[in-house]
Amino acid sequence: MNNRSRLTIIPTPPFDFRSTAYSSGWAELAPTSWDEERGVVRRVEHLGTGKIVILDISHKGTIEDPTIEIITTHQGKLTRDEQSEIQASVNYMLRVDEDLSEFYTLCRQRGGYWLKVTSGKGRLLRSPSLFEDVVKTICTTNIQWGGTKRMVNELVNVYGKTFPDDPSLRAFPTPTAIASVSPQNFADSVRLGYRTEYVYQLAQRITSGELDLEGLQNTDLPTPELKKELLVIKGIGNYAAATLLMLIGRYDELAVDTAFRQFVSKKYFAGERPTDAEAQAIYAEWGEWKYLAYWFDIWQEFTNA
DNA sequence: GTCCAGGTCGCGC
DNA sequence: GCGCGACATGGA
Numbered sequence A: 001m002n003n004r005s006r007l008t009i010i011p012t013p014p015f016d017f018r019s020t021a022y023s024s025g026w027a028e029l030a031p032t033s034w035d036e037e038r039g040v041v042r043r044v045e046h047l048g049t050g051k052i053v054i055l056d057i058s059h060k061g062t063i064e065d066p067t068i069e070i071i072t073t074h075q076g077k078l079t080r081d082e083q084s085e086i087q088a089s090v091n092y093m094l095r096v097d098e099d100l101s102e103f104y105t106l107c108r109q110r111g112g113y114w115l116k117v118t119s120g121k122g123r124l125l126r127s128p129s130l131f132e133d134v135v136k137t138i139c140t141t142n143i144q145w146g147g148t149k150r151m152v153n154e155l156v157n158v159y160g161k162t163f164p165d166d167p168s169l170r171a172f173p174t175p176t177a178i179a180s181v182s183p184q185n186f187a188d189s190v191r192l193g194y195r196t197e198y199v200y201q202l203a204q205r206i207t208s209g210e211l212d213l214e215g216l217q218n219t220d221l222p223t224p225e226l227k228k229e230l231l232v233i234k235g236i237g238n239y240a241a242a243t244l245l246m247l248i249g250r251y252d253e254l255a256v257d258t259a260f261r262q263f264v265s266k267k268y269f270a271g272e273r274p275t276d277a278e279a280q281a282i283y284a285e286w287g288e289w290k291y292l293a294y295w296f297d298i299w300q301e302f303t304n305a
Numbered sequence B: 001g002t003c004c005a006g007g008t009c010g011c012g013c
Numbered sequence C: 001g002c003g004c005g006a007c008a009t010g011g012a
Helices: A017-022 A080-093 A101-110 A130-138 A145-159 A175-179 A183-189 A193-207 A223-231 A238-248 A258-268 A276-281 A284-304
Strands: A002-009 A032-035 A040-046 A052-061 A066-075 A166-170
Touching: A002 A080, A017 A052, A040 A080, A052 A080, A052 A166, A066 A080, A101 A284, A130 A145, A130 A193, A130 A238, A145 A175, A145 A183, A175 A193, A183 A193, A223 A238, A238 A284, A258 A276, A258 A284, A276 A284
Parallel strands: none
Antiparallel strands: A002 A066, A032 A040, A040 A052, A052 A066
């Protein structure tokens, strides 16, 4: 018998839920999905107690008077701690506590298109755990988006714990779930290509306690040092580390990849191919906010097309 | 069949 | 520090 509970979060305005949910592809990666029509982010979540719950996250009110509503479907009763965990996870996913006012000030100085960003955009969706985002980021390297979705799906379908009685609803795998099978079994069960050993080794190192990933979620380390910590992870290079810095909430590094190079070349160098240094210099004046500036620069191009 | 994707690793210089 | 080939997998 399933029960439902309702929780709410009141973010500081302006808060654009739709933009948060869908201005990156992250909402398309299992076990998160996005119902464009209803404006609902669905998330199957594995709580610390081991309970699997379904979260339907939506937005009531307006950008200037926002309320986030979380409808949780679960078995039995939710304890107070479980409710707090759900609230904290959604809070983290939607970056409710991030203060973007400095970024908005820079956007207002630009004017034009950038004014649109200041109405609550810029909170790019992320996963509740850094483990999940590291795995997903590894799955974005040297592959097209369709391949990323396929690989993440396979991981969830094979190693994610199911919602009671519904094998179609699975949470993201825990590191332990992956590390508890043999390397060979893991390689045979999901088609991750050469990324297999990266994901397996990551799960192992977290399970053994050798690597404290979640500790990096809220660290005070300066960005360059945090980046070094991320680069130690096999499979994480310069692009992936910058992507993870963005996911952690540091925007002072640009993730230089083929999409970045192509976009900057087209928009700022008349199709000529600049060096990476020259390309990055385009966003230098955004200081701590380079990544978001690039993101909405390319987003503008995309939405105008 | 060939090429390559929102790269990274390990090697040799 | 920098250039280069190898790397799994599937889609174009």
